[in-house]
Amino acid sequence: MNRSAAREDWPELPYSAWKDTLETLHMNLQIVGKVRLALTPFEPQWANVPLYLSARGLTTTPMAYAGLRFQIDVDLIDHQVVIETARGDTRRVALTARSVADFYADFMSNLRTLGIDPGIRPIPDEVSDPIPFAEDTVHAAYEPEWANRFWRVLAQIDLLLKDHRSRFRGRTSPVQFFWGTFDLANSRFSGRPAEPPPGAGLIARKGGDAEQILSLI
Known part of the structure; x- marks a missing residue:
C-alpha cells in the first residue's frame, strides 16, 4: 500500500482539531442511540444498546414501535440522519453546525410525524456535567x-x-x-x-x- 492510499484508509484525526465536532456529534448520537435503548428489550451487558457500523456511517438496525418496523441510519457521507419505516416512509434530519437543542427538536419532530414516540430520557449519559438535550445550545459545531x-x-x-x-x-x-x-x-x-x-x-x-x-x- 502506498502512502496516499494509507492516508485515505487511515485519515488523520487530531483531537484538538475535531474536538468541537466530536462533542456535538457525541450528543447527537446519544439522542439516536437512546431511541434504540428505549425500544429494544434489555440484553446482558447492554447488548441491545449499541449502534453498528454501516456502509455510510452508523445504524440502529431495525426496531419497532407500536408494530411499526423502522430503522435509523446516521449517514456520515451525506451528513444526515435517515429514518426509514417498513411502510416506505422516509424522514431526513440534517447534520450541520447547529445546536444539539435544535437537532433534538428536529429529530423528535420527524419521529412524531411517523407516529413514533419513544419517550427517551432526554439527558446525556456517561458524560460529566450533562446538559438536557432540549437546553443544549453549547454544543453547536459540526465540520463534515x-x-x-x-x-x-x-x-x-x-x-x-x-x-x-x-x-x-x-x-x-x-x-x-x-x-x-x-x-x-x-x-x-x-x-x-x-x-x-x-x-x-x-x-x-x-x-x-x-x-x-x-x-x-
Whole structure:
C-alpha cells in the first residue's frame, strides 16, 4: 500500500482539531442511540444498546414501535440522519453546525410525524456535567470533513476487531459502537459471573456482571 492510499484508509484525526465536532456529534448520537435503548428489550451487558457500523456511517438496525418496523441510519457521507419505516416512509434530519437543542427538536419532530414516540430520557449519559438535550445550545459545531474522517477510521477498526473476534471460540459480543462512552468495542467472556465493584451505578452493574476481556477503541 502506498502512502496516499494509507492516508485515505487511515485519515488523520487530531483531537484538538475535531474536538468541537466530536462533542456535538457525541450528543447527537446519544439522542439516536437512546431511541434504540428505549425500544429494544434489555440484553446482558447492554447488548441491545449499541449502534453498528454501516456502509455510510452508523445504524440502529431495525426496531419497532407500536408494530411499526423502522430503522435509523446516521449517514456520515451525506451528513444526515435517515429514518426509514417498513411502510416506505422516509424522514431526513440534517447534520450541520447547529445546536444539539435544535437537532433534538428536529429529530423528535420527524419521529412524531411517523407516529413514533419513544419517550427517551432526554439527558446525556456517561458524560460529566450533562446538559438536557432540549437546553443544549453549547454544543453547536459540526465540520463534515472531521465527522467523515471519524467514520472512516471507525470503519477500518471495525474490520480489524471483527477479524480479531473471529478467532475466539467462546462467547463474544459483536463489534459495536457504544454511544454513551463513544467507543467501538468487542468483548470476550469467560462464562463465569463477576461481581460489579462496590458502589457501581446501574450501567456498571448491568454491564459488569460477567467476566470479560474488553477490546475497545
